[in-house]
Amino acid sequence: MEEPNKRIPVTILTGFLGSGKTTLINYVLKASHGKRVAVIENEFGEIAVDSDLIVDAGDEIFETQNGCICCRVRGDLVRILHELVEKKQGKFDMILLETTGLADPGPVVQTFFMDKTVQDAFQIDAIVTMVDSKHFQMHLDAEELQKQIAFADRLVLNKLDLIPDEQEQKTLQAKLSAINPSAEIIKSQFGKVPLNEILDVRGFDLEKVLEREPDFMRDAEPCDEQGCDNDGHNHNHNRHDVSVTSVGISAPGELDFDLLNSWVQSLLAANGQNIYRMKGILNVKGEQDRFVFQGVHMMFDGQQDRAWRPDEDRTNKLVFIGKQLDREQLTNSFKACIVAS
Numbered sequence: 001m002e003e004p005n006k007r008i009p010v011t012i013l014t015g016f017l018g019s020g021k022t023t024l025i026n027y028v029l030k031a032s033h034g035k036r037v038a039v040i041e042n043e044f045g046e047i048a049v050d051s052d053l054i055v056d057a058g059d060e061i062f063e064t065q066n067g068c069i070c071c072r073v074r075g076d077l078v079r080i081l082h083e084l085v086e087k088k089q090g091k092f093d094m095i096l097l098e099t100t101g102l103a104d105p106g107p108v109v110q111t112f113f114m115d116k117t118v119q120d121a122f123q124i125d126a127i128v129t130m131v132d133s134k135h136f137q138m139h140l141d142a143e144e145l146q147k148q149i150a151f152a153d154r155l156v157l158n159k160l161d162l163i164p165d166e167q168e169q170k171t172l173q174a175k176l177s178a179i180n181p182s183a184e185i186i187k188s189q190f191g192k193v194p195l196n197e198i199l200d201v202r203g204f205d206l207e208k209v210l211e212r213e214p215d216f217m218r219d220a221e222p223c224d225e226q227g228c229d230n231d232g233h234n235h236n237h238n239r240h241d242v243s244v245t246s247v248g249i250s251a252p253g254e255l256d257f258d259l260l261n262s263w264v265q266s267l268l269a270a271n272g273q274n275i276y277r278m279k280g281i282l283n284v285k286g287e288q289d290r291f292v293f294q295g296v297h298m299m300f301d302g303q304q305d306r307a308w309r310p311d312e313d314r315t316n317k318l319v320f321i322g323k324q325l326d327r328e329q330l331t332n333s334f335k336a337c338i339v340a341s
């Protein structure tokens with residue numbers, strides 16, 4: 001076995017839907033730390049847009065198949081890690097692994113201890129959990145969120161611009177500490193954190209996990225479900241709250257900006273509580289730039305991003321994640337914003 005310090009550190013970045021994981025990744029990629037970073041992206045939604053939202057900083061982005069790596073596509077994570085060992089050895093100093101907003105970090109961690117090639121090549125540096133200070137209390141009954149907080153070595157209390165009151169910030173910190181007293185809490189706005197507090201911190205300790213959950217590694221049993229695409233490692237097919245679903249829309253055409261605006265307003269007024277997350281890259285008529293569309297519950301942000309590349313496919317791509325999503329209604333009402341050609 002190689003020396004532990006020769007193994008590539010992996011930062012597992014977790015956090016509920018829309019908490020700011022991709023924003024933090026972009027901050028890390030743009031910062032001057034001199035490290036070569038490989039990013040592994042895992043998305044829950046039917047259509048993947050995160051890899052298109054990551055800045056092009058010359059780093060490599062690997063996308064797992066859609067579906068959560070904590071269950072359905074765990075084998076795909078192992079495949080990517082093997083590829084990194086076989087073809088990319090010596091090309092990266094660290095890995096940032098972004099899990100879906102609904103991931104249970106436990107099985108993701110197990111993956112790093114169940115395969116010899118992976119175990120010899122990688123070492124979990126820390127589990128960093130992003131917490132949306134504006135919305136996390138709405139989801140505290142979600143088991144996924146509780147596990148993300150409980151597993152964290154570092155908790156990044158993000159979006160503090162939305163909670164300016166210091167007393168309120170302290171109350172939020174106390175709530176997090178009640179769930180996980182040992183994780184250090186780092187305050188943040190738009191993912192801006194001192195990088196030496198989240199990277200290369202040697203914060204992960206399997207012994208600590210085993211103290212908390214003695215059966216943690218014993219849970220790893222082969223799956224014998226027919227048709228399962230997992231490579232034999234443990235996972236629970238009912239791990240997620242099944243009432244949370246995703247609707248993806250992929251539609252060519254140019255959008256009328258005013259119609260788009262009214263559509264978003266009425267959508268949020270009618271369904272804001274149930275739409276946990278929406279995001280997309282849109283083609284607005286008359287614009288040379290991509291329009292990036294982001295929503296977390298009632299908070300919506302739409303802005304122009306970089307220019308479309310000449311050979312780029314301008315198909316509108318968007319995804320909704322939430323409860324009681326009406327696919328037909330969402331798709332038809334969105335398509336009504338496309339300008340007739």
Ligand SMILES: Nc1nc2c(ncn2[C@@H]2O[C@H](COP(=O)(O)OP(=O)(O)OP(=O)(O)O)[C@@H](O)[C@H]2O)c(=O)[nH]1
Pocket residue numbers: 015016017018019020021022023024050100101130158159160161162188189190191277279294295296301
């Ligand atoms: N006001 C405010 N908005 C933020 C902050 N950090 C991120 N956001 C916004 O929150 C939205 C979601 O951010 P992302 O970084 O995409 O969140 P995520 O955790 O990667 O989302 P998923 O991967 O879809 O779960 C975006 O519109 C961001 O611009 C912050 O500190 N303050």
